[in-house]
Amino acid sequence: MKTISTTNAPAAIGPYAQGIVVNGLFYSSGQIPLTAQGELVEGDITAQTNQVFENLRAVLAAAGSSLDKVVKTTVFLKDMNDFAAMNETYAENFGDHKPARSAVEVARLPKDVKVEIEVIAVVE
DSSP states (O other), rough: EEEEHHHHHHHOSSSSSSSEEETTEEOOOOOOOOOOSSSOOSSSSHHHHHHOOOOOOHHHHTTTTTTGGEEEEEESSSSSHHHHHHHHHHHHHHTTOOOEEEEEESSSOGGGGGGEEEEEEEEE
């Protein structure tokens, strides 16, 4: 088991790792719209989702993987009314790649953000 840590994504804000690699798979912790410096990205769901994808790219790269190797995502939304806009941004970031996905509305997210996404990806 290997712990993944990069300064190109926000540091963990609790007792957890940015991600773990085990048996050829990378499991990310949920990424929220914080910059690598830990500053919250304000704005609409599109701006926040794009920052989440910047963070995911960074932790995936540190693990030796990438978005095109993601097999499963879980999307947590503060408000399911934001689903269509999040989904459009999500699709733009993944391009032709379409991993399996779950998307749920939750009562509250860390720092009251609008979106959090975690991924599972193949590491080669």
